[in-house]
Amino acid sequence: EDQVTQSPEALRLQEGESSSLNCSYTVSGLRGLFWYRQDPGKGPEFLFTLYSAGEEKEKERLKATLTKKESFLHITAPKPEDSATYLCAVQAFGDMRFGAGTRLTVKP
Amino acid sequence: GAVVSQHPSWVICKSGTSVKIECRSLDFQATTMFWYRQFPKQSLMLMATSNEGSKATYEQGVEKDKFLINHASLTLSTLTVTSAHPEDSSFYICSASPGALWGGYTFGSGTRLTVV
Numbered sequence: 575e576d577q578v579t580q581s582p583e584a585l586r587l588q589e590g591e592s593s594s595l596n597c598s599y600t601v602s603g604l605r606g607l608f609w610y611r612q613d614p615g616k617g618p619e620f621l622f623t624l625y626s627a628g629e630e631k632e633k634e635r636l637k638a639t640l641t642k643k644e645s646f647l648h649i650t651a652p653k654p655e656d657s658a659t660y661l662c663a664v665q666a667f668g669d670m671r672f673g674a675g676t677r678l679t680v681k682p
Numbered sequence: 683g684a685v686v687s688q689h690p691s692w693v694i695c696k697s698g699t700s701v702k703i704e705c706r707s708l709d710f711q712a713t714t715m716f717w718y719r720q721f722p723k724q725s726l727m728l729m730a731t732s733n734e735g736s737k738a739t740y741e742q743g744v745e746k747d748k749f750l751i752n753h754a755s756l757t758l759s760t761l762t763v764t765s766a767h768p769e770d771s772s773f774y775i776c777s778a779s780p781g782a783l784w785g786g787y788t789f790g791s792g793t794r795l796t797v798v
Contacts, residue, residue, distance in 0.1 A: 589704070615792070615794065617688070617792045622786075669716060669728050672725040681688045
């Protein structure tokens with residue numbers, strides 16, 4: 575059965591303190607791994623899609639990487655506005671399966 | 683581009699009544715839309731896959747007679763929670779893919795349902 579595990583469950587950082595979020599997955603026939611940002615009471619906002627091991631994508635302070643077993647979302651010099659829940663999802667055949675998310679809090 | 687609009691954003695209803703939630707793709711056509719449910723501080727759980735012009739595919743454990751899905755056009759899918767009960771209170775979110783070139787799925791803003 576497809577599984578997606580995110581760690582840590584919650585992460586508190588000081589502004590400017592870089593860190594990484596982890597997404598470990600077990601899926602047969604990975605078609606894509608997705609990262610989303612979700613603010614409270616809102617739908618997820620698309621960040622990245624990664625398709626194959628070794629692939630990397632960047633957007634402002636965020637960088638996503640992918641291996642055959644896990645993906646990392648690196649946050650460089652975060653700001654308070656980066657505070658949100660970051661969701662990882664994998665797609666095999668058809669639908670997406672989500673991890674439980676990492677709640678990131680960035681203190682000024 | 684690639685916007686999914688969901689309405690209403692919140693609704694309160696009495697037990698036993700039905701509630702309809704709409705999901706529209708505003709600037710693209712979506713033959714497939716997905717409906718998720720999210721409890722507080724938990725992740726999204728796929729409820730069903732909505733297919734334009736055909737029956738929806740429900741995930742195991744989701745009652746298809748309780749959660750009616752209609753995908754009557756390429757830009758609109760609706761989820762009707764029938765005979766709602768307090769345990770149906772949750773955050774419901776829909777999503778769709780603008781296509782392979784987009785590289786991801788776009789989500790609606792969600793609907794907070796409270797059954798009293």
